[in-house]
Amino acid sequence: MSATRAATFHPELITALRSARRVAVLTGAGVSAESGVPTFRDAQTGLWENFKPEDLATPEAFRRNPKLVWEWYEWRRQKVRSVQPNAGHRALAGMAKRYAEFALITQNVDGLHQRAGSAGVIELHGNITRTRCFNENIVVPEWTHTGEVPPLCPQCKGHLRPDVVWFGEDLPEAAINEAKRVSSACDLFLSLGTSSVVYPAAMLPEIALRTGATVVEINPDETPFTPNATFSLRAPSGVVLPDLLRAAGIV
Numbered sequence: 001m002s003a004t005r006a007a008t009f010h011p012e013l014i015t016a017l018r019s020a021r022r023v024a025v026l027t028g029a030g031v032s033a034e035s036g037v038p039t040f041r042d043a044q045t046g047l048w049e050n051f052k053p054e055d056l057a058t059p060e061a062f063r064r065n066p067k068l069v070w071e072w073y074e075w076r077r078q079k080v081r082s083v084q085p086n087a088g089h090r091a092l093a094g095m096a097k098r099y100a101e102f103a104l105i106t107q108n109v110d111g112l113h114q115r116a117g118s119a120g121v122i123e124l125h126g127n128i129t130r131t132r133c134f135n136e137n138i139v140v141p142e143w144t145h146t147g148e149v150p151p152l153c154p155q156c157k158g159h160l161r162p163d164v165v166w167f168g169e170d171l172p173e174a175a176i177n178e179a180k181r182v183s184s185a186c187d188l189f190l191s192l193g194t195s196s197v198v199y200p201a202a203m204l205p206e207i208a209l210r211t212g213a214t215v216v217e218i219n220p221d222e223t224p225f226t227p228n229a230t231f232s233l234r235a236p237s238g239v240v241l242p243d244l245l246r247a248a249g250i251v
């Protein structure tokens with residue numbers, strides 16, 4: 001079976017996977033789509049269909065109506081808790097063991113990479129399962145449940161918020177700097193399930209290309225980056241990534 005599949009991939013792609021020493025991977029919403037995580041826009045159903053994400057995922061929206069924004073994220077957290085990592089997440093966790101240097105950068109906030117066994121994930125947009133203080137900007141792991149919505153910071157009594165990057169907010173500096181560093185130092189870069197339109201994440205495969213890396217895009221649809229990719233595989237990542245790694249003998 002795998003011998004048949006190996007023939008379906010370009011031999012130079014297989015060689016690139018086998019000879020790579022430093023690998024960087026960027027993932028987006030498409031990688032979680034096969035787990036059933038609704039994308040930002042798909043999430044606007046049922047109770048929430050009359051709200052635009054831009055009206056819920058901004059600091060202004062939180063100041064205006066913190067209860068509404070907290071409840072929307074609570075609903076999204078429940079969705080994320082109810083799904084499982086898919087074959088794409090698991091393939092990436094397996095891939096990390098094969099390379100001396102392997103960096104996984106994600107735009108996803110759902111924590112599914114970690115649940116699949118990936119360690120040291122570079123989270124560009126935060127993580128919905130973490131909470132931080134809106135005033136002090138520090139992660140708050142625990143608080144007393146007093147029935148207040150949103151709950152209050154145990155230290156300053158200000159509102160707690162999800163530890164995600166909202167529209168109009170800067171990305172965590174350490175995460176984006178590390179993402180740029182690994183993208184410029186890798187010899188193989190995979191861009192998986194991202195529309196490649198949201199910056200600064202979209203510049204990472206460009207950085208990798210400029211420094212001479214082989215850049216592989218996996219996405220069922222064409223993106224603005226597709227014409228620049230060294231290899232573009234037009235298929236769902238949960239299907240083609242495990243196949244590709246098996247064909248190359250990586251996992």
Ligand code: APR
Pocket residue numbers: 027028029030031033034039040107108125192193194195196197198218219220221223235236237238
């Ligand atoms: N496998 C691979 N790619 C897929 C799959 C799949 N099974 N299903 C869908 N896709 C692709 C889509 O074709 C699309 O190009 O995943 C991409 C998802 O694009 P976006 O929804 O724009 O997600 P992303 O690129 O992660 O967006 C970046 O924008 O909405 C904000 O903050 C949010 O982190 C998010 C950021």
